[in-house]
Amino acid sequence: MTEEIIIAGFGGQGVLSMGKIMIHSAVMQDLEVSWMPSYGPEMRGGTANVTVIVSTERISSPILRQFDTAIILNQQSLDKFEGSVKQGGTLIYDTNGITRHPERKDISVYSIDAVEEAGKMNNPKIFNMIVLGGYLKIKPIIKTENVVKGLQESLPERYHHLIPLNQQAIERGMEIIRKVSES
Amino acid sequence: MERELRLMKGNEAVAEAAIRAGADGYFGYPITPQSEILEYLMGANPMETTGMVVLQAESEVAAINMVYGGAGCGKKVMTSSSSPGISLKQEGITYIAGSELPCLIVNVVRGGPGLGTIQPAQSDYFQAVKGGGHGDYHLIVLAPASVQEMADFVDLGFELAFKYRNPVMMLSDGAIGQMMEKVWLSPQKERSKTVPEWATTGKPPTRERNIITSLELNPDNQEKFNQKLVEKYNRIRENEVRFEEFQCSDADYLLVAYGTSARICQKSVQLARGEGLKVGLLRPITLFPFPSKRLSELAEKVSLMISVEMSAGQMVEDVLLSVNGKVPVYHYGRMGGIVPTPDEVVAFLKSKIIGG
Amino acid sequence: MAEVTGIKEIIKPENLVYKRTSVMTDETLHYCPGCGHGTVHRILAEIIDEEGLQSETIGITPVGCSVFLYHYLDIDSQEAAHGRAPALATAIKRLMPEKFVFTYQGDGDLAAIGTSETIHACNRGENFLIIFINNGIYGMTGGQMAPTTLPGMKSSTSPFGRDVKTMGNPLKMTDIVATLPGTYYVTRQSVHTPANVRKTKKAIRKAVQYQKLNKGTCFVEVVSNCPSNWKMTPVQANKWMEENMFPFYPLGDLKDPEKQSTEQK
Ligand SMILES: Cc1ncc(C[n+]2csc(CCOP(=O)(O)OP(=O)(O)O)c2C)c(N)n1
Ligand code: SF4
Ligand SMILES: [Mg+2]
Numbered sequence: 001m002t003e004e005i006i007i008a009g010f011g012g013q014g015v016l017s018m019g020k021i022m023i024h025s026a027v028m029q030d031l032e033v034s035w036m037p038s039y040g041p042e043m044r045g046g047t048a049n050v051t052v053i054v055s056t057e058r059i060s061s062p063i064l065r066q067f068d069t070a071i072i073l074n075q076q077s078l079d080k081f082e083g084s085v086k087q088g089g090t091l092i093y094d095t096n097g098i099t100r101h102p103e104r105k106d107i108s109v110y111s112i113d114a115v116e117e118a119g120k121m122n123n124p125k126i127f128n129m130i131v132l133g134g135y136l137k138i139k140p141i142i143k144t145e146n147v148v149k150g151l152q153e154s155l156p157e158r159y160h161h162l163i164p165l166n167q168q169a170i171e172r173g174m175e176i177i178r179k180v181s182e183s
Numbered sequence: 184m185e186r187e188l189r190l191m192k193g194n195e196a197v198a199e200a201a202i203r204a205g206a207d208g209y210f211g212y213p214i215t216p217q218s219e220i221l222e223y224l225m226g227a228n229p230m231e232t233t234g235m236v237v238l239q240a241e242s243e244v245a246a247i248n249m250v251y252g253g254a255g256c257g258k259k260v261m262t263s264s265s266s267p268g269i270s271l272k273q274e275g276i277t278y279i280a281g282s283e284l285p286c287l288i289v290n291v292v293r294g295g296p297g298l299g300t301i302q303p304a305q306s307d308y309f310q311a312v313k314g315g316g317h318g319d320y321h322l323i324v325l326a327p328a329s330v331q332e333m334a335d336f337v338d339l340g341f342e343l344a345f346k347y348r349n350p351v352m353m354l355s356d357g358a359i360g361q362m363m364e365k366v367w368l369s370p371q372k373e374r375s376k377t378v379p380e381w382a383t384t385g386k387p388p389t390r391e392r393n394i395i396t397s398l399e400l401n402p403d404n405q406e407k408f409n410q411k412l413v414e415k416y417n418r419i420r421e422n423e424v425r426f427e428e429f430q431c432s433d434a435d436y437l438l439v440a441y442g443t444s445a446r447i448c449q450k451s452v453q454l455a456r457g458e459g460l461k462v463g464l465l466r467p468i469t470l471f472p473f474p475s476k477r478l479s480e481l482a483e484k485v486s487l488m489i490s491v492e493m494s495a496g497q498m499v500e501d502v503l504l505s506v507n508g509k510v511p512v513y514h515y516g517r518m519g520g521i522v523p524t525p526d527e528v529v530a531f532l533k534s535k536i537i538g539g
Numbered sequence: 540m541a542e543v544t545g546i547k548e549i550i551k552p553e554n555l556v557y558k559r560t561s562v563m564t565d566e567t568l569h570y571c572p573g574c575g576h577g578t579v580h581r582i583l584a585e586i587i588d589e590e591g592l593q594s595e596t597i598g599i600t601p602v603g604c605s606v607f608l609y610h611y612l613d614i615d616s617q618e619a620a621h622g623r624a625p626a627l628a629t630a631i632k633r634l635m636p637e638k639f640v641f642t643y644q645g646d647g648d649l650a651a652i653g654t655s656e657t658i659h660a661c662n663r664g665e666n667f668l669i670i671f672i673n674n675g676i677y678g679m680t681g682g683q684m685a686p687t688t689l690p691g692m693k694s695s696t697s698p699f700g701r702d703v704k705t706m707g708n709p710l711k712m713t714d715i716v717a718t719l720p721g722t723y724y725v726t727r728q729s730v731h732t733p734a735n736v737r738k739t740k741k742a743i744r745k746a747v748q749y750q751k752l753n754k755g756t757c758f759v760e761v762v763s764n765c766p767s768n769w770k771m772t773p774v775q776a777n778k779w780m781e782e783n784m785f786p787f788y789p790l791g792d793l794k795d796p797e798k799q800s801t802e803q804k
Contacts, residue, residue, distance in 0.1 A: 023190055023363060033190070035363035039216055040301050060449035062362050063522045153190075212652065213683040213696065222683070225696045230705075239684060239696050239706070242622065242652035267621070298602065298618070 001056045003141055004064055008049035008081055009073025014128035017154075018071075019050040021132065025142045025150030026054045034062040047076050054141060071135055075099060088183050092135055102180070109180040110138055117176055118169070126169040133173020144170060186367040193333040193359040194219035196366050197263065197289055200334035202229045204341055205372035207258035208236040210249035212268060215301040216357035217291035220263045233374055243268040247275030247288075254284035255395035257382025259341050259375065263289035265357070266307050267298060269315075276350060277316030281397025283412075285344030287337065288322070289353045291360035294493075294520040302520025303357030303443060308497035311354045312471045319409055321416050323351045323423065324470040326441040330364040332468075338369065345379070347419055354470060356493070358443040358522060416472075425468035426477060430456070434463030436532060437481055439502050440491040441467045443522060448491050450525035455532060462532065470498070475505035482509035487535060489513045491528055493521075511535075560584040562593055566610045573773020575763030576605050578730040579672060582740045583643070584612055590747055596639045597631050599624040603645035604678040604765075622653025625660035628667045639750060640667040646687040647677045650712045654686075657712065664721030664755035668746045671713065671758065674765040675784060682768030686710040689787055694768070709787065713760040717793040723755035725794040729762045729785070731777045745795075762788045 005022075009015045016037050023033035036051040051067075053059050070085045072078045072093040078100070085091050085107045093102065096115035112134040118127035136142060142150075147170060151163050191199065198220045201209060211221040221239060229235035236253075240246035246262045253260035264272060269290045279286055290311065294304035311324045323343050325336045333355060340351040378384055386392045399405040427445075430452055431437065440448040445466040455462040465481065467474050482488070487510055490499035496514035503512050515531045517523045562584035568577045587596055593614060600608040602621035609616035619627045624642035632640040649657050649671050657669070676694055677683040684694040684701060687709050691700040701709075717725040724746055728739040739761060746757035762784050766776040792798060 020190075020363070027188075027190060027365060033363075033365065035190075036358065037361055039357070039361050059364075060453065061447040061525050062364075063358060063443070063447065063524075065524045213647075213677055213680045215680050218680050218683060218695070222695045222698075226698045228699070241654060241686065244652075298606070298620075 001054075001141070002059075003054045003069065003139060004067050005052045005054070005069045005071065006049055006064075006067045006081055006084065007052065007071040007073075008047065008077030011048040013048070013073055014125070015048045015073065016050050018128040018132055019052045020154050021129075021147065021150050022052050022054065022142070023150075024154040025147040028146035028149045028153075029142060031056060031141075032059050034059045036062045047074070047080075049077065049081075069135070069139060071131060073131070078102065090138060092131070092138065092177070094131065105181070106183050108182050110134065110177050111180050112173060112177045114173065114176075117172060121169065121172065123165065123169075126166060129166045129169035130173035130176070133170035134177035135173075136170065137174040137177050186369055189366055189368055190363055191330060191334075191366050192219055192361060192363050193327070193330045193355060194291065194361070195223045196330045196334040196368075197337055197353075198223035198227065199368060200337035201261060202227060202233055202235060203369050203371050204338045205233065205259065205374040206235055206261055206337075206341070207374055208238075208249075208253045208260040210238050210240050210246040210253075210260070210262050212240050212243045212246050212264065214243075214265045214268045216293060216303070216360050217263050217265045217289070219360070220289070220291075233371070235374070243271040244275065247272035247279075250286050250288075251275050251279050251282075251284065254279060254286040255282065255383050257379040257384065259285075259345075261287035261289065261337075261341075263291065265291045265293045265301075266295050266304075269307065269310070273310075273316035276322070277318050277320060278397050279350045280316070280320035280322065281318060282395050283348040284350065284395065285341070285348055286350050287340040287344060287353065288350060289355065292354065292356040294518065300520035301357065303359075303361075303493065303522060304518065304520055305356055305442060305444060305493040306495070306497070306518065307354065308470065308492070308494060311352050312473070312498075312501070320412060321349075321419075321471050323347065323349055323419060323472075325351065325353050326468060326470050327353060327355050327359060328442050328445045328466060328468075330359065330362065330366045333359060334366050334368060338372075343423065347415060348381075349415065349419070354442070356443050357520075420472040423469060424472045424474050424476070426474040427466040427468060429464040429466065431463035431465060431481065433461055434481075434485055435461040436463070436536065437485040437488045438462060438464045438491055438528065438532070439467070439478065439488055439498070440464065441470060441498065444491045444493055447523055447525050448528060451491075451528040451532070454525055455529045458529075460529075460532070460536070467498075470501075473501045473505065475501070478502060478505035479507065479509070482506040485510060487511045487513065489515050489528075489532060489535065491523065492516045493523070494518060560588050562588040562613050564611055564613050568611060569607065570604065571765075571767040573764065573766045573776055574604070574678075575674065575730050575761065576672060578736060579643075579670065579739070579761055579763070580605075580608060580611050582730070582736065582743060583641075583670070586740065586743050586747060587612070587614060587639075590744070592639045592747070595637070596641070597635075599628045599631070599640070599642040601642070601644040601648040602679070603648050603672075605643055605645065605672065606679065608643055622648050622651070623656055624648070625653065625656040625665070625669065629660050629663070629665045632665060632667045636666070636753075639747065641670060642667065643670045644672070645678065646671070646673045646675065646685045646712075647683075650686040650710050654710075654712075658716065658719070660721075661716040661756045661758065662719045662721045664723070666750055666753050666755055668743070668750055668757045668759065670743070671760040672763050673760055673784075673788065674763045675709075676765045676768045678765045678768055682765070686712075687788075689783055692783075711788065713758060713788075713793060716756070716758050721756050722758055722794060723796065724749050724757040724792075726758070726792045727760040727762060727788060727790050729780070729790055731764070731780060735790075760788070762790065
């Protein structure tokens with residue numbers, strides 16, 4: 001099994017940390033991982049993305065231009081990465097602020113209103129965990145219990161009291177993700 | 184003691200490995216994409232645990248000269264930077280080489296020339312391998328291709344530096360520096376208490392005074408010294424060549440690549456083999472000394488070689504020298520912070536098979 | 540129908556109260572919200588415009604967040620290596636003494652890696668203007684400690700706060716260069732309120748006049764902010780600056796012979 005993912009959105013949306021939680025969780029399952037961020041000044045308020053690879057095999061190239069799954073959190077990123085999803089691949093996006101929706105017919109498209117849901121849950125910071133939950137519903141490559149362990153590994157101790165809330169967000173994400181179209 | 188599994192960025196791995204290797208000192212100046220090394224060390228505060236000195240210098244020139252001073256005292260000292268900062272360090276590096284001092288210099292390469300880009304590149308190969316500063320000298324150059332190797336080569340780098348009294352450069356790039364992977368960290372080593380006999384630590388009555396210098400006004404003596412360096416470099420060529428082969432045993436075509444490019448080429452090999460092309464990859468781990476002998480042997484077996492680099496074609500010159508005309512050698516490269524994709528490499532290979 | 544005033548009718552030359560300075564290009568500034576760099580750029584542009592200096596000006600830009608100053612000012616510019624701007628300016632001004640030459644530098648650029656270039660240019664009394672943006676941090680590289688970082692202030696390379704015992708004390712470059720005979724006019728300003736913007740503009744205009752009169756090095760420090768790396772909102776950042784930076788870096792002239800002589804009279 002190899003799953004090649006791009007996560008893209010605004011800087012400060014928790015794009016990079018969502019990727020980090022993924023790899024920490026995957027390691028709990030003895031999987032091989034790599035996490036390759038975009039870096040540089042464009043991250044200040046601009047766009048940020050990270051390539052995450054999770055695999056049962058040794059990972060060769062950490063840098064890719066084609067992905068099994070794209071997790072898209074703003075319009076700029078949708079414009080940039082819709083074309084980079086492999087045929088038959090998956091695109092998950094938050095509709096918040098999206099004016100031009102995905103158009104490809106050869107991939108499966110899912111939407112998740114995570115920004116809205118995070119608002120309802122009174123905590124904008126758990127937005128990325130809702131998205132992660134949605135992703136794991138579609139691609140159950142990592143068990144939720146391992147995500148909790150991954151959170152323990154990747155979060156500093158002083159945030160550990162927030163883990164139950166994060167777990168709730170993941171579960172909520174699993175519930176609210178919906179299919180838009182299938183390849 | 185057990186090794187410890189962590190998920191880290193390449194830059195963080197260098198920093199953690201330095202503490203664990205028992206380094207005595209790190210001196211650096213911020214520059215993207217390697218500032219995490221200094222940041223990590225400042226956060227880890229190893230002065231409290233191992234007694235390692237960590238200092239943010241006022242410039243790269245100052246940082247490398249701090250390394251020079253520390254190395255002259257026989258200490259395990261290091262610095263890190265990225266391309267523009269490494270250029271500034273060249274003066275200090277040639278003095279360190281000329282004084283035969285051990286140290287570790289990490290270059291997390293970004294694209295140039297000039298300020299260039301902060302994105303990954305391999306355009307400092309010539310600078311690292313062929314000199315960089317003035318005078319006849321070589322650095323031992325290690326090229327990590329994973330976060331694991333960024334950690335491992337700190338220890339290896341210090342070991343080689345002290346074995347040969349020669350500066351060692353770890354030639355990494357922005358991609359390996361910034362990416363996170365699994366890394367097995369070695370247990371904490373004690374900082375060394377032994378003082379090399381050449382170190383300037385204060386002259387006791389029991390020995391002659393030690394002088395660290397690269398100055399020799401008498402040409403006869405200077406030539407003897409140069410000769411001594413040449414002999415040292417030949418010993419290094421004889422004993423320290425390191426490389427990794429990937430599906431080379433039955434290969435008709437050979438890719439040669441180091442660092443990030445080698446990771447990409449591994450995937451290219453898989454893709455090409457999927458299409459029935461027998462491709463192999465030779466990954467130099469030491470760039471100086473270069474695996475020339477092995478390439479020369481492989482040139483008897485394969486029908487062409489491609490040097491894949493994130494540069495305008497630098498390592499390809501060493502491949503050409505090694506192969507000495509036995510088979511055609513091509514260069515495939517992307518520049519300016521662009522990283523080639525595995526399928527681009529395969530497409531280039533095919534064009535050469537059909538074309539050639 | 541006649542009652543409705545169209546927008547076109549409002550935009551008339553006689554109604555104009557504020558416009559983009561012609562010396563600024565159309566390029567969108569890349570600075571974070573609330574950052575002082577953009578304000579100082581505008582002041583510079585206005586002065587170059589008002590003094591009719593556009594065709595006379597060579598600007599030397601630093602390595603730092605303001606590295607792209609040359610995109611924003613419609614003037615001839617040279618991009619120096621990190622810290623070396625005063626060296627470039629020295630040669631430029633000496634080769635073309637009739638031109639208006641300035642450097643624009645951050646605290647890392649001017650007071651760390653470029654300390655030597657700064658001090659020696661000032662000590663030689665090179666006849667150009669140095670604009671020094673002191674935000675107490677390395678902005679561009681992501682918030683590392685600068686030579687000007689305040690004691691106890693946190694940065695990514697002083698995560699427990701600047702410990703002056705091991706990291707040294709903040710360097711008051713402006714105070715140092717004021718002691719050098721080569722500097723003529725040395726002042727410290729800010730741009731966080733309209734009143735301060737006007738004062739900074741006055742200071743820079745003065746420096747321009749002094750350069751015309753071949754008086755020697757003029758040095759204008761602007762105590763500024765970095766909301767992003769200070770991890771504050773723009774308003775918090777300015778408040779923090781007033782409460783913490785100004786006591787350490789007090790605003791005002793450190794050296795102005797002409798003011799002294801008038802005061803003494
Ligand atoms: C030789 C060299 N070393 C390091 C760097 C990386 N670098 C770029 S900007 C900068 C510091 C900028 O800080 P400052 O001068 O205070 O400007 P600010 O961004 O805060 O305005 C550094 C260290 C570089 N470009 N060149
Ligand atoms: S990082 Fe700081 S200095 Fe740079 S633009 Fe943003 S606020 Fe200004
Ligand atoms: Mg600054």
